[in-house]
Amino acid sequence: xxxxxxxxxxxxxxxxxxxxxxxxxxxxxxxxxxxxxxxxxxxxxxxxxxxxxxxxxxxxxxxxxxxxxxxxxxxxxxxxxxxxxxxxxxxxxxxxxxxxxxxxxxxxxxxxxxxxxxxxxxxxxxxxxxxxxxxxxxxxxxxxxxxxxxxxxxxxxxxxxxxxxxxxxxxxxxxxxxxxxxxxxxxxx
Numbered sequence: 256x257x258x259x260x261x262x263x264x265x266x267x268x269x270x271x272x273x274x275x276x277x278x279x280x281x282x283x284x285x286x287x288x289x290x291x292x293x294x295x296x297x298x299x300x301x302x303x304x305x306x307x308x309x310x311x312x313x314x315x316x317x318x319x320x321x322x323x324x325x326x327x328x329x330x331x332x333x334x335x336x337x338x339x340x341x342x343x344x345x346x347x348x349x350x351x352x353x354x355x356x357x358x359x360x361x362x363x364x365x366x367x368x369x370x371x372x373x374x375x376x377x378x379x380x381x382x383x384x385x386x387x388x389x390x391x392x393x394x395x396x397x398x399x400x401x402x403x404x405x406x407x408x409x410x411x412x413x414x415x416x417x418x419x420x421x422x423x424x425x426x427x428x429x430x431x432x433x434x435x436x437x438x439x440x441x442x443x444x
Contacts, residue, residue, distance in 0.1 A: 261302070336425050
């Protein structure tokens with residue numbers, strides 16, 4: 256029943272946006288009573304958070320596949336970019352609403368995701384950079400922010416299906432990691 260409710264909620268949220276999203280319509284679309292819906296989700300924010308969590312879980316699955324060492328750096332970058340974009344293309348309208356309209360819950364609600372997400376990027380950078388822990392950690396944060404920023408910006412502009420964007424993001428990641436190999440950290444002024 257939870258899956259049926261979440262599928263209905265995702266459709267309603269994508270179609271109506273956050274301001275017109277309501278539990279009565281979700282219950283009607285799901286074919287359940289409002290009492291049954293409230294048994295699992297106390298309010299519309301709880302529904303939206305469950306939908307967001309499904310998206311975050313899908314991201315973690317993609318990231319796990321990108322760490323497989325098979326095929327070398329270029330293949331890992333391709334798996335990363337193609338996977339992250341594919342997850343964001345599942346329901347672009349829903350993703351835009353989640354990004355731009357739905358209020359964020361407390362950071363602690365996604366603490367597990369944040370830790371696993373950061374760990375993936377650290378591992379990804381470690382596989383390719385072989386630097387000290389501090390440098391690896393910073394490079395991982397920069398890389399994660401770059402990928403997330405490009406993908407979310409393209410999602411907002413409805414450009415995620417662009418092959419050119421995908422290729423440029425792959426080039427960006429490759430160039431960044433290759434430029435870091437053996438570099439000394441430069442300081443300004």
